[in-house]
Amino acid sequence: MLSYARTRLLLTVPVLMGVSVLTFMILHLIPGDPAQLLLGDMGGGSASGDVSDAAYENLRRELGLNDPLPVQYANYVADAVRLDFGRSFQTNRPVSHSIREVLPYTLQLTVVGLGLAIVIGGVLGVVAALHRNSWIDNATMALSLVGLAMPSFWLGFILIQIFALRFGWLPSTGTGGFSSVVLPAATLGLVASGVIARLVRSTMLEVLRQEYVVTARAKGLRNRVVILRHALRNALIPVVTIVGLQFGALLSGAVIIETVFARRGLGRLAVEAILRRDYPMVQGTILVAAVGYVVVNLAVDLSYAWLDPRIKYG
């Protein structure tokens, strides 16, 4: 187990290097000179002639833009591992401060939303599997198909219309206490539950045929114990994989839901940075989201052995 963890950890190194190269390139592949961009934004949009050549040269030296590209990359990585992503073109505040501010909101939305998705998807999937090929099964699967086709921004609007505007039960927008996370999390949970329901159904069907389930039944265990303790636990592995993937993806992928509900979060920070050409912010947010995704999936891989004792790494 330990040696597997070590190998797995080593394998993330090339991936993280790739991630850092790709985010580094964002600033260098866009047309235009970063120093020019920075001066243009700080100079209040005046014509380029107003910016003195001395200020421009100073800034280039300060940003290290006169160094060879590999040196720039090395400096970028050295700063990034110390969580220094530079300063925002927009606010001139350190990018890491802005990211640290929004991260709790992103995590709150992701955890509550995915929790809902697991409960809804899990219940629907198990019920469908236990009533295989009945109308319950068909209705559940049709519902999940609709869930997969539903744009999250549209579902969000519908929930706002019903629960915020019509009944006034919940706030439609904002980032405040728990009540403000209910509608965004419900949107996220409903959309994500479709995939989980389908997955739980198919793995449950698989597991229910296994010998240990037959044995458990033969021992005379009550149906509920067989389903919950023996079958469901083993059906969890693919579900953990998918939930892990979704958790990582949602660190940035919740951006659409964040936008619908005017909620602060990592994804929205990234999109607004792209729209405003605030490239240090783009680099920082994307790097953090990608690294988070890699780390979550590493944790998922390592959790398999705990869920299913038959899996041994060595």
Add this chain to the structure above:
Amino acid sequence: MAMQRSLPAGAALLRAEAATTPNHRRGLFRDLLRNSGAVIGVALLLVVIGAAVAAPYITRYDPIKINPPDRIQAPSREHWLGTDQFGRDIFTRVVYGARISLPVGLIAVVIASLVGTLLGLLAGYYGRFLDAIVMRLIDTMLAFPGILLALVVVAILGASLPNVMIAVGVGEIPRYTRLVRGSVLSAREALYVDAARVTGVRDATILYRHILPNVVGPIVVLATLSVGTAILAAAGLSFLGLGAQPPRPEWGSMLADGRQFLSSQWWIATMPGLAIALTVLAVNMAGDGLRDVLDPRLRV
């Protein structure tokens, strides 16, 4: 055993297989007709395609020209789905929107499947160094999940509709590469590939003639299933302001426009969303049916 099968016999077998194909296809078509989900999906899809093709004949209004006197009207006989804040007929804009979303989804999938397949073929066939490089690249791309990779591409290329196709397409490349590489790894050990190689057939020909046909089925299935995802992703990017720019009648950006009228003029944002959901549902149902018929093993 297979080892003793002579070369001409193998070729005869290939010919025999080719000869049975038309019959086989008829069987597939019958299977597809028996799959009620697929039939509903294809029927719905034909409606959407019809709307895209015949848009100017379906509605007499202009999707882009503003008409202030008619602004923000509720659904009526004149305007079936009402009008937006610029007095444009929403039904018209939804119908014309099919002309954007369908091609965008298709082109993104074409980009993804072509590039992804090529990378997968090369990595799987040549192995070793090339394989290692391609697969690390794919691993890196996978570390940018879902919309994140599309955001990177839009950040570099800028916000526009063509860039959305590229962004969404690039995001889907890894799935094709992995699928194709896996199939190639097993196909390249097959006897007929060895036979082709020893008779001096060029690598490119082997890849195209002898290996590619083995992986076409799964690629087609994956492609149909990912058109829906691509349409959703593209609409999402446009919703965020990173894709189609106003006044284009793109469903995602129409939704974003209708946002401020949510409390009183609900139809402005609701109808484009319904169009997206129905189109994606249609594509997914058709794709599900095709997968069940072509390759039941892929069923999730």
